Amino acid sequence: MLTLLAKLFNALNSESSTRQISLAIALGFIVGLSPLLTLHNIFFIFVVLFLRVNIGGFIVAWGFFKGLSYLLTSLIVTVGESLLTAESLQPLFDALYQSSLFKLGHLHHTYTLGALVLGCLLAVPLYYLSNFLIEKYRLHIKAFFEKFRIVKALKASKFYRIYSHVSGQGEL
Amino acid sequence: MSRFIRWKGLVGFFVVMALMITFIYVFADALVKKGIEKSGEWYLGAEVNVNEVEINYLPLTLNIEGFQATDPEKPSHNLVSFSQASAGVDVWQYLFGKLYISELTVAELRIDQPRQSAGEVYALGDGTENGNDGAGDSMLPELDVSLPKAEDLLNNSDLLTVKRGKALAQSYQIEKKKLQAAYETLPTKDALADYKKQVEQLANIKIESLADLEKLNKDFTVLKTQFEADQAIIKQAKQQVSASKTLLTEQTKALKDAPNADWKNIESKYQLDSVDGADFAHLLFGEQAREYFGYADTVYQNIAPLIKSSKVDKAAPVASDQGRYVQFNDEIPLPDVLIEQANFSLILPQGEFAISGKELTHQHWVRGHNSIVNVKSDNVQGSGALALALAFSLDKQSLLTGDGQWQLADVDLKDVSLQKSSAFTLQLNSGSLSGNGTFSFIDDQVNSENKFNLANTQYSGAGTSQLSTLFIDTVRSLKSLALTIAAKGKITDPTLSISSPLDNQLKDAMVQQVSTKLTSFKTDIKAGLNTKLTNALGVSNKEAESLMDVEALIGDTDKALDKLINSDIVTAKKKEFEDKQKDKLKDKAKEKLGKLFG
Structure with missing residues (x-):
């Protein structure tokens, strides 16, 4: 866990593209909300591995949003229920239901x-919000926090040693 | 391009996928084994063991070897166990979220078998059991009596004939005293003679003047007042006579009715009348029938929660915490769970049963087919044959409906205990059972009619009373019997009606056997009661005669007084006086007219 956090901080502090990290967080959000072994999750994991998305950021975001998903269960079920039972969408779902891919993805x-749906919809603003926050972090917050004695104390900790070790290896 | 694509990542993805598939392939058997054990333990609340699970992938077949589920209420036994089961699962449908088993085979399915070691119990249910409600026993005390001796019965002071006889005699004594007291207030014969003498004296008085007439009137009025006072006393005595007569008449009538009432009580107390109306078939086979319907109840109690839970899902789909599958119109519709063909071999102490099922599901409306279950055996209790066919379905509102029929032939019965009570024990030593029946159910309401025929029967037993011994002897003399058992109502508590020509056979046989004894007993009792009646009435007849004497005396006194009171002396004397005065006037007038006309 500490290694993963260290990787995230390393990514935040490294020269990795802000968009790579933001995309990792957004995809981590989509995957984190859904049950692990679903067809679309496998697809998104494939995307994360295939495209140059920050893996450390993705794993941390996935873990964080997995925990958050338990709090959002009723909202997620309500969204799914209202979509699948909406009268106007019945012809669409009837047609989709004939496809094996739709059923294989358990989208019914x-x-x-x-x-x-909730993950994809919220992933877009989350991507831009992450972008914005990482840029602010790199510009102001990092320098601001490094002045504090506590940060200096943290730099002497085990976590910082792991961080330095990860950092020394560079990005995965 | 390489700015965006990570070729190493692509390799990593396939490596991870391959690892996952390998992991599943290698550990699937153990995972499924653990899954079956854990989910079974969660559902039952007791230890579940699986010896081995084997998964074949082309086609996907799941084989389970050695399954044992501990009975949470009897951990030394398995609730259910089987030696081997295999299920052919449609992979695609499983990946689509549906469990479609083309063929399920379960071999050597056993119920309530002892375990090698007691299983662990994690949670116990409420443990409410529908034990014997004692309905069978309630009929037994009726036979748990013996006929008493007639003399003892007749000496019983609780007999109505005795009680009413005593009451009548007592009433006669009381009423006699009352009448005696009334009689003593009546004017005596001497008083009446004196009254008569006084009246005669007044009648003999010569009336010379108006003053004499006035005196007579006054004396007679005094006498008359005395008569009227005596008449009031007589009236009271008459009323007493009337009240006594009414009371004694009623008590005499009650006494005359007493022997019949006593006989009815004796009949009722010693069930001499119940021989005609006894429900022997229910007495003998009610408990057995209740036991067999208990099995149906047990099956229902296990299935009902599943049906109810599907009802809850239907009623409030949004309420599900983890979501649900929403089904749309499919070109090839399939229920969420479907076992197209199932074959079980069930081994019970009664024999081996081959159970086959078709279209087993809880969503029959999806394909519009009923579930069909057939049970067959050709070694029930040795060489008996059983065939049962059942069709059932659940509609969208989760209403369970079904019907079926069964046939049973040549089932050897040995040492079946029919009754074991304080009243008597009866055992069917041997017999051959055949039968058939139909049943239907809607939700928890069952309607079933079953006919049985027992042939070549041999019974043994012992009774603790004369009647129960007679009953057992009668049953033992029967070589065959037919029985119809109907069950209607709630499956958890059906109303059983058991009828049989046995009832009439037993009635005839028992009536014949007991009739001689009963007739003699009845004659003795009735004769004794009649003697008691005659004695009681004999005593009362003497008392009645004395009562009649008093009544006659009162009547005579009343008549005598009435005659005296109605003797109009004053009027007669007045008329006599007036006539005399008229005659005097006439004589005077004649004298004066003679002088005038000279």
């Missing part, structure tokens, strides 16, 4: 569809 399950 209220939680799975709700998590995918």
Whole structure:
């Protein structure tokens, strides 16, 4: 866990593209909301590995949003339920239901569809918000925090040693 | 391009996928084994063991060897166990979220078998058991009596004939005293003679003047007042006579009715009348029938929660915490769970049963087919044959409906205990059972009619009373019997009606056997009661005669007084006086007219 956090901080402090980290957080959010072994999650993991997305950031975001998803369960189920039972969308879902891919993705399950839709919709603003926050962090917050004695004390800690070690290896 | 694409990552993805598939392939058996054990333990609340699980992938087949589920209420036994089961699962449908088993086979399924070591119990249910409600026993005390001796019965002071006889005699004594007291207030014969003499004296008085007439009137009025006072006393005595007569008449009538009432009580107390109306079939087979319907109840109690939970899902789909599958119109519709063909071999102490099922699901409306279950055996209790066919379905509102029929042939019965009570024990030593029946159910309401025929029967037993011994002897003399058992109502508590020609056979046989004894007993009792009645009435007849004497005396006194009171002396004397005065006037007038006309 400490290694993962160290990787995230390393990414934040490294020369990695802000967009790479923001995309990792946004994809981590989508994957974190959904049940682990779903077809679209495998697709998104493939995307994370195939594209130059920050893996450390993705894993941390995934873990964080997985925990958050338990608090959002009822909202996710409600979204899925309202979509799958909406009269106007019945012809669309009837047509999709004939496709094996749709059923294989369990998109006729209220939680799975709700998590995918909610994840995809909120991933876009989350991407831009992350972008904005990382830029601010790199510009102001990092320098601001490094002045504090506590940060200096932290630099003497085990966590910082791991961080330095990771940092020395560079990005995965 | 390489600015965006990470080729190493692509390799990593496939490596991870390959590792995952390898992991699943290698550990699937153990994972499924653990999954079955854990989910079974969670559902039952007791230890579940699986010896081995084997998964074949082409086609996907799951094999389970040695399954044992501990009975949480009897950890030394398994609730259910089987030696081997295999299920052919449609992978695609499973990945689509549906469990479609084309064929399920379970071999050597056993119920309530002892375990090698007691299983662990994690949670116990409420443990409420529907034990014997004692309905069978309630009929037994009726036979748990013996006929008493007639003399003892007749000496019983609780007999109505005795009680009413005593009451009548007592009433006669009381009323006699009352009448005696009334009689003593009546004017005596001497008083009446004196009254008569006084009246005669007044009648003999010569009336010479108006003053004499006035005196007579006054004396007679005094006498008359005395008569009227005596008449009031007589009236009271008459009323007493009337009240006594009414009371004694009623008590005499009650006494005359007493022997019949006593006989009815004796009949009722010693069930001499119940021989005609006894429900022997229910007495003998009610408990057995209740036991078999208990099995149906047990099955229902296990299935009902599953049906109820599917009802909850239907009623409030949004309320599900983890979401649900929403089904749309499919070109090839399939329920969430479907076992297209199932074959079980069930081994019970009664024999081996081959159970086959088709279209087993909880969503029958999806394909519009009923679930069909067939049970067959050709070694029930040795060489008996059983065939049962059942069709059932659940509609969208989770309403369970079904019907079926069964046939049973040549089932050897040995040492079946029919009754074991304080009243008597009866055991069917041997017999051959055949039968057939139909049943239907809607939700928890069952309607079933079953016919049985027991042939070549041999019974043994012992009774603790004359009647129960007679009953057992009668049953033992029967070589065959037919029985119809109908069950209607709630499956958890059906109303059983058991009828049989046995009832009439037993009635005839028992009536015949007991009739001689009963007739003699009845004659003795009735004769004794009649003697008691005659004695009681004999005593009362003497008392009645004395009562009649008093009544006659009162009547005579009343008549005598009435005659005296109605003797109009004053009027007669007045008329006599007036006539005399008229005659005097006439004589005077004649004298004066003679002088005038000279």
